[in-house]
Amino acid sequence: MLKFELHKTHGHARRGTLTLNHGTVETPVFMPVGTYGTVKGVLPRSLEEMGAQIILGNTFHLWMRPGLDVIGKFGGLHRFEGWSKPMLTDSGGFQVWSLGEMRKISEEGVKFASPVNGDKLFLTPEVSMQIQTVLNSDIVMQFDECTPYEVKGHLTTEAEARKSMELSLRWAKRSQAEFARLENPNALFGIVQGGMFENLRQESLDALVAMDLPGYAVGGVSVGEPKDEMLRIMAHTPHRLPAHKPRYLMGVGTPEDLVEGVSQGVDMFDCVMPTRNARNGHLFTRFGDLKVRNARHRDSEAPVDETCTCYTCKNFSRAYLHHLDRCGEMLGPMLASIHNLHYYVNLMREVRQALDEDRFDSWRVQFHADRARGV
């Protein structure tokens, strides 16, 4: 089930509440990524405490390990990984696409060798729906083909992007039929493709809207394209999607990208950046980004972000994080991940508050001024 209430709009920006089988989600929302059934380096209780409302799982990875028999025994991903709030799973399409030479795409689906044990596997829209039904995620993504921005220096042509987009549309219909046949009680999202071509994006969107799915995603961005190309697609597609349904921009991005996305009408975001960058000592703060490895933090008693209320900032200094990083201690990425995720989750909390209080524009000006200040 999915219910979406739109409370307020400001230009394209929207403030809503999404109700799913495992609870409600206030939007705009950032969703931490938990590829293998764990948001890397973070205890589920830390996610709850920072106010994460919904997290991601990766269908392809979880299909490989631990496998469906194990997750099925637990009645789905929620109990297996100890997370009781809503969860979204991708379709596995992006991951098999990323296998490169190791996979073969046909009308029917994608043939590939398991990177875990070499088994020959075949992922189709139907199999993706079957897997996601076992995972019992609140939001299921259609199986799609991710249109690349370029392949070995060759920019994807309009003809190639059209072929890919049309295949994804046919897979969307098969996904919808299989999702219905399985009587999956959750919500299926369609994914708009079309590469960097606005006309193709519009065709994809129109066809998906005609299918009357409960929510829509914008896919095929954050796939290596230049930032201005991404911004162009972000400006084109989200606000053209049905106003009364949730909109999810896949795999984006920096704090600035999220704020831009909100202003273009996006409700949901996911990105590995907060956790991946944390593991490299790259911290996001209100006043710009901070590289904890930098020698200037060696004896700094200041927290990462003096305005942040996360566990890390309330209890530890930049000097301590610098020390942990230098020593290669696990606690370094653990504390950095808590902070970065808290920053992203809180950024969306501030956005929601600003929208609630009709001051999104002034909030946004302050956001950019603060981020430019330097940390």
Place this chain on the structure above:
Amino acid sequence: MLKFELHKTHGHARRGTLTLNHGTVETPVFMPVGTYGTVKGVLPRSLEEMGAQIILGNTFHLWMRPGLDVIGKFGGLHRFEGWSKPMLTDSGGFQVWSLGEMRKISEEGVKFASPVNGDKLFLTPEVSMQIQTVLNSDIVMQFDECTPYEVKGHLTTEAEARKSMELSLRWAKRSQAEFARLENPNALFGIVQGGMFENLRQESLDALVAMDLPGYAVGGVSVGEPKDEMLRIMAHTPHRLPAHKPRYLMGVGTPEDLVEGVSQGVDMFDCVMPTRNARNGHLFTRFGDLKVRNARHRDSEAPVDETCTCYTCKNFSRAYLHHLDRCGEMLGPMLASIHNLHYYVNLMREVRQALDEDRFDSWRVQFHADRARGV
């Protein structure tokens, strides 16, 4: 300052309360090891929640990184690492001794090249006291030479052990003098050495007792000797130490070793086993040890230990820990470390309760029966 109240004895076993500058410690107690200013993979809040009362820091490591200027700026280790309860630091003696070929021991101290940047360094009893004063640990250990059990297959002879023990005694006196000169407000412990020779242990003990230090440790065990040798020293030394002062058995050991140590009159233990083994998927439980990597746990819905109240056992299954281990996910060692430390901390909690309620003997019988049951 150090105050030690002995509430109860049962044979050699003792139940006490240790009061230190940063708080009180109920004994017998297990002290988690935080070498580089972090108990590996565990948030300080998790340590507090599991009931850890005192943790260790390693003088040698902290001297190297982050260095004394940094920790000095924070007024000591407590604020630097975000731990407000008592802390014990070792003297650095064991670590420089472990450098092997890279160090040279003389009457004055130990010359060595910094493993971090190659700097020529000289660690002496005086320097060790100076460092530990900056660290501001509640319990300071004397600088000593750890007598090896064997060097390249050659068992340490009595003459060698005597020479080493006598050097440690002279270093104890220099440690005590420097500790006093520095007006360190904390408590200095002496360390009984003497290798595997009971007569030497007795001589070391007598000389240290004559110095009237506030507490004593038994060192030079858990240095590669066979288990029966360790048990022999454990049976010899602890109960001969002054009854009204705390006794610390350094670097020991398995759950069975701790229980044996308690029955021999030991009050304090430390060991890297719970955290190190956790990182290898080796879990301690009431019903024996569990290798989470084992395929039989692949789909097990059971917690690691059905009687354990730790965060890991209350929220996650063996199957999930098995999965995290297979995927090399950080959350695996994180959850395993929480459980193993909780197990050790709780083991001593049970010991204290049994002593309080005059049922240590029956508790001990049950402990061994449970551990032998299998998990």
